[in-house]
Amino acid sequence: MNDLPRLLARLLPGEPIGIVLPDGAAGAVTADRLTLVKKGRGAGAIVRQIDGEEFPAAQDFAALTRRLVASGNWFKPHSDHLVNLDHLKRIQKVYSGRYDLALTGEAVAPLTSTYSADLKSRLPLDPLDSLDHVVPFDRVAYWILKENLREFEKPIHLMTREELIAAFGSTGAADVIVSELIGNFLWQFVNRIRAGLQAPLEGMNVRSLWYIVKPALSKVNALGGMDHYKTLSEKLADYVSKGMMRYREFGLAEEENWSIGDRRPEIIITAEKRAHFRFLQSLQKEYGVSIIALAGKPKTITSEYFTDALKPKVPGFWKKDRVLVIALIDYDPSGWIIGRTFLDDLRVFGIKKPRLIDLVTPANFTAEELEAYKYSLIKPDAGSSEGEGMDAGDATTLKKWMKKFHGVNGEPFGLETDALMITPEKVQSLISQIVKCRREYY
Amino acid sequence: MPRKRADAPLDNETLGKLYALLVRLVSPLPPVPVQGVDYIALIRPEEIAFITPEKRGVKIVDREGKSWPRYDNLTQIGKRLEADPRFFKSHRAFLINVEMVRGIKVGKDAKAPARAFFRGLPDDLFAEVSEDALPELKKRLGI
Numbered sequence: 001m002n003d004l005p006r007l008l009a010r011l012l013p014g015e016p017i018g019i020v021l022p023d024g025a026a027g028a029v030t031a032d033r034l035t036l037v038k039k040g041r042g043a044g045a046i047v048r049q050i051d052g053e054e055f056p057a058a059q060d061f062a063a064l065t066r067r068l069v070a071s072g073n074w075f076k077p078h079s080d081h082l083v084n085l086d087h088l089k090r091i092q093k094v095y096s097g098r099y100d101l102a103l104t105g106e107a108v109a110p111l112t113s114t115y116s117a118d119l120k121s122r123l124p125l126d127p128l129d130s131l132d133h134v135v136p137f138d139r140v141a142y143w144i145l146k147e148n149l150r151e152f153e154k155p156i157h158l159m160t161r162e163e164l165i166a167a168f169g170s171t172g173a174a175d176v177i178v179s180e181l182i183g184n185f186l187w188q189f190v191n192r193i194r195a196g197l198q199a200p201l202e203g204m205n206v207r208s209l210w211y212i213v214k215p216a217l218s219k220v221n222a223l224g225g226m227d228h229y230k231t232l233s234e235k236l237a238d239y240v241s242k243g244m245m246r247y248r249e250f251g252l253a254e255e256e257n258w259s260i261g262d263r264r265p266e267i268i269i270t271a272e273k274r275a276h277f278r279f280l281q282s283l284q285k286e287y288g289v290s291i292i293a294l295a296g297k298p299k300t301i302t303s304e305y306f307t308d309a310l311k312p313k314v315p316g317f318w319k320k321d322r323v324l325v326i327a328l329i330d331y332d333p334s335g336w337i338i339g340r341t342f343l344d345d346l347r348v349f350g351i352k353k354p355r356l357i358d359l360v361t362p363a364n365f366t367a368e369e370l371e372a373y374k375y376s377l378i379k380p381d382a383g384s385s386e387g388e389g390m391d392a393g394d395a396t397t398l399k400k401w402m403k404k405f406h407g408v409n410g411e412p413f414g415l416e417t418d419a420l421m422i423t424p425e426k427v428q429s430l431i432s433q434i435v436k437c438r439r440e441y442y
Numbered sequence: 443m444p445r446k447r448a449d450a451p452l453d454n455e456t457l458g459k460l461y462a463l464l465v466r467l468v469s470p471l472p473p474v475p476v477q478g479v480d481y482i483a484l485i486r487p488e489e490i491a492f493i494t495p496e497k498r499g500v501k502i503v504d505r506e507g508k509s510w511p512r513y514d515n516l517t518q519i520g521k522r523l524e525a526d527p528r529f530f531k532s533h534r535a536f537l538i539n540v541e542m543v544r545g546i547k548v549g550k551d552a553k554a555p556a557r558a559f560f561r562g563l564p565d566d567l568f569a570e571v572s573e574d575a576l577p578e579l580k581k582r583l584g585i
Contacts, residue, residue, distance in 0.1 A: 003470045004457070004460075004461055004464070006470075007461075007464040007465065007467075007468055007470060008464065010468050011464065011467060011468060088484055089483065089484060090478065090481045090482060090483040090484065091481060091482045091484075092480060092481040093480050093481065102481075123472075123475070123484070124472035124473055124474070124475060124484075125475055125482075131482065132482075133477055133482065134475040134476065134477050134482055134512065134513075136499075136512075136513045136514050137477070137513060138498050138499060138513035140498065141477075141497075141498040141499060141511060141513055142477060144498075145477065145478075145479055145511060146479045146480070
């Protein structure tokens, strides 16, 4: 019965707050009927009732704040706002560290980072909770919710036009929300495989999945305009990286431009270009390392299959620096993105802390070679300075890359991998030094 | 028998009754945080109709029939709410708010268990009531 005063406080009307009515007359409203107080003109205050109606307060904002905070479940989430926590309905993330507090009667107050720790201590949240999500947290379940993935008895690819519109209908110009339809198709398809209701597409590829759902998109006139094969392949890669499904569950095949080493599997030599795969094979033969040719930006399916094969061969693969990646990747912004994506993929599939050594870097060239092989990262028809005349995305990436790597002698120049590969014995020697210096774990 | 003075302090029995009455109106527990898309919603225990497991967690159905996910199990959420007498485990898969029950339909046999229906919710949003729990639920509902 210790909480008797608190129960009574919730049921009894709060203290009266003086307000100014529209005709200028003085009025009063009890504090329990208020959701929000905000700073008005000058030092004044505006109070908001649970029905959404607002009135100027008779007291100023500072005096009202002192009085309400002392009297009950009121909280200051922002320098100009005060909220009644008894009416708090939801905490909505706006961006990192900034939230909106939604209250009864559609009132909204901002919550700034200055006050968020204080609010957390006032709410019934787990000590581990951030204000972003509740604990326990299930990442996959969260994405199911966010992507609006639902259960349908009938396979989505067999649905009629009417059924598709009923399930994924859009209020906009299109008949359906295509990305939602495709997301649900993938989710249903993998769950049907898991339940034994659908055979995996052994040896087929992502395009095979596309051909299965394409007729359904045709029924709802969604094949014109955007390339929705891209939507499907991106959605699939996204769901795989979120841990919701695996390519292997679909039975999909991939090119296998990789091989796991038999003596030093924890050392991965990666090349950006498919053409370098035979060279990688010669390195593997000599040093017993793992190899992978990325053929451009790494494909999630390749990273999944590669790491699935690698992990059983590398005990403690999740440990810091246990896995080493030696990269034969262009020294330019695109190469930087490719390398970073590959490392991110390794992390997604469980190799949490890989270390990267770039071989194509100015340090591995003589001054004469640098002068001969460097190429400008500024397009010929663009301006003279870095980023000028380029599209905004490229310019931003180049600026970030220059800040991190400083180009060649501080100028926006890059180096192709082939500039190093012209002298394969140099690459051999560099790799030999790294492999020999590297501690053997096994 | 001498009458008590009007300003005499309340005895424990009266206080207990008063407390029980207040608890029927508002829960003694804080709201339950649930996960929304990019937000946390706070559901007051007295606004919950029933809770049942679903894939990857539990589903909390509120008095408006809205479903909210939490990624824990029925035992954990039951422990969180055990200090609130309005909650009752009617079935191994259902924790119900007795204050919101508007009726029970008794099943024909063990294979078709009894069902509890809730004020303001349609008949397809029901909770199951096991044979073992039925007498206690009836008692609590005064039937």
